[in-house]
Amino acid sequence: MDMSSSSSSFTCWIMPGLLVLAMASFAPQAEARAFFVFGDSLVDNGNNNYLATTARADAPPYGIDYPTHRATGRFSNGLNIPDLISEAIGSEPTLPYLSPALTGERLLVGANFASAGIGILNDTGIQFLNIIRIYKQLEYFQQYQQRVSALIGAEQTERLVNEGLVLMTLGGNDFVNNYYLVPYSARSRQFTLPDYVVYLISEYRKILIRVYELGARRVLVTGTGPLGCVPAEIAMRGRNGECSEELQRAAGLFNPQLVQLINELNAEIGSDIFVAANAYEMNMDFVNNPQTYGFVTSKVACCGQGPYNGIGLCTVVSNLCPNRDIYAFWDPFHPSERANRIIVQQIVTGSTKYMHPMNLSTIMLLDSRT
Numbered sequence: 499m500d501m502s503s504s505s506s507s508f509t510c511w512i513m514p515g516l517l518v519l520a521m522a523s524f525a526p527q528a529e530a531r532a533f534f535v536f537g538d539s540l541v542d543n544g545n546n547n548y549l550a551t552t553a554r555a556d557a558p559p560y561g562i563d564y565p566t567h568r569a570t571g572r573f574s575n576g577l578n579i580p581d582l583i584s585e586a587i588g589s590e591p592t593l594p595y596l597s598p599a600l601t602g603e604r605l606l607v608g609a610n611f612a613s614a615g616i617g618i619l620n621d622t623g624i625q626f627l628n629i630i631r632i633y634k635q636l637e638y639f640q641q642y643q644q645r646v647s648a649l650i651g652a653e654q655t656e657r658l659v660n661e662g663l664v665l666m667t668l669g670g671n672d673f674v675n676n677y678y679l680v681p682y683s684a685r686s687r688q689f690t691l692p693d694y695v696v697y698l699i700s701e702y703r704k705i706l707i708r709v710y711e712l713g714a715r716r717v718l719v720t721g722t723g724p725l726g727c728v729p730a731e732i733a734m735r736g737r738n739g740e741c742s743e744e745l746q747r748a749a750g751l752f753n754p755q756l757v758q759l760i761n762e763l764n765a766e767i768g769s770d771i772f773v774a775a776n777a778y779e780m781n782m783d784f785v786n787n788p789q790t791y792g793f794v795t796s797k798v799a800c801c802g803q804g805p806y807n808g809i810g811l812c813t814v815v816s817n818l819c820p821n822r823d824i825y826a827f828w829d830p831f832h833p834s835e836r837a838n839r840i841i842v843q844q845i846v847t848g849s850t851k852y853m854h855p856m857n858l859s860t861i862m863l864l865d866s867r868t
């Protein structure tokens with residue numbers, strides 16, 4: 499299905515730094531385009547709150563800067579990346595798919611299927627017990643479409659999905675919570691790092707093809723951030739406050755092969771369906787030059803304990819910085835809301851250094867033409 503030829507129930511113009519949505523809604527559809535989120539803790543809006551898992555962010559001080567000042571399950575002091583993308587496309591934030599509040603008209607906004615702890619591989623994150631692995635997330639996406647069909651019919655549902663925006667954030671845990679979880683892990687005995695990356699990419703290919711088969715036609719795929727430069731890895735593996743070389747090597751192998759995969763898929767199944775977001779470069783900007791971005795540090799987490807506040811979990815007994823806006827990292831693994839804003843700004847308007855083949859404002863412009 500060609501996005502640009504399908505009629506749209508809304509029109510939008512992008513202006514520099516400003517998004518104007520003009521409504522001309524004839525169909526019983528959501529007002530802005532639907533948004534579907536798949537992946538791990540970087541994008542989980544709270545699904546794990548409903549599961550018996552240890553991978554959760556449903557207690558203070560998580561959410562301290564969220565509008566409600568309550569922990570929601572987001573791994574952030576405030577908003578996370580999907581929230582800020584929703585903001586940019588003029589949508590309500592997506593609800594977790596497992597939330598009982600996700601019913602009726604709210605389904606038309608889209609849904610967030612992400613689950614902290616998961617990876618590309620089924621065996622990633624097994625230590626977290628009950629998490630929603632990627633194939634289960636995709637099964638829920640199918641179930642979601644059946645539920646929406648009951649509401650607005652099959653044809654409108656297909657259109658909602660075809661015209662929707664998808665975010666897919668996977669891969670970090672396949673290193674941190676699998677290959678490098680323990681010395682001599684099963685995967686590290688099975689594969690050298692370069693061979694493991696090739697295997698991950700071959701499994702990621704199947705996942706991206708599946709999401710296309712389920713109707714997605716605009717899929718933002720984020721690569722991994724600088725895995726070795728998060729406070730947890732600086733504390734556990736870095737020498738003298740340096741990034742962990744081994745995890746940086748992993749990210750350095752994985753990210754270019756992911757871009758290559760996206761190029762191949764776009765050539766095979768339709769141009770510009772998959773869009774790569776270079777999360778590595780987006781993060782490295784403020785990791786290398788925190789002061790330029792208004793951060794006092796990118797090495798020390800706001801919430802945590804031990805060296806760089808990088809050890810263990812962020813809990814109510816952890817150290818907590820008074821001003822979250824001047825820390826690039828909120829907890830030992832996850833960016834602060836303000837860092838997330840810098841990342842999403844690049845997703846929306848970044849150059850080809852950050853977004854390949856195009857940024858989100860260009861996608862919005864293309865898709866608004868009827």
Ligand SMILES: *[C@@H]1O[C@H](CO)[C@@H](O)[C@H](O)[C@H]1NC(C)=O
Binds near residue numbers: 620633701
């Ligand atoms: C992962 O699990 C899904 C469904 O549970 C299965 O279809 C898929 O083949 C599995 N992947 C691997 C590599 O075993």
Ligand SMILES: *[C@@H]1O[C@H](CO)[C@@H](O)[C@H](O)[C@H]1NC(C)=O
Binds near residue numbers: 849853857860
């Ligand atoms: C990204 O967005 C900006 C501003 O909206 C635009 O000027 C620029 O050309 C875009 N770049 C790409 C590569 O799409």
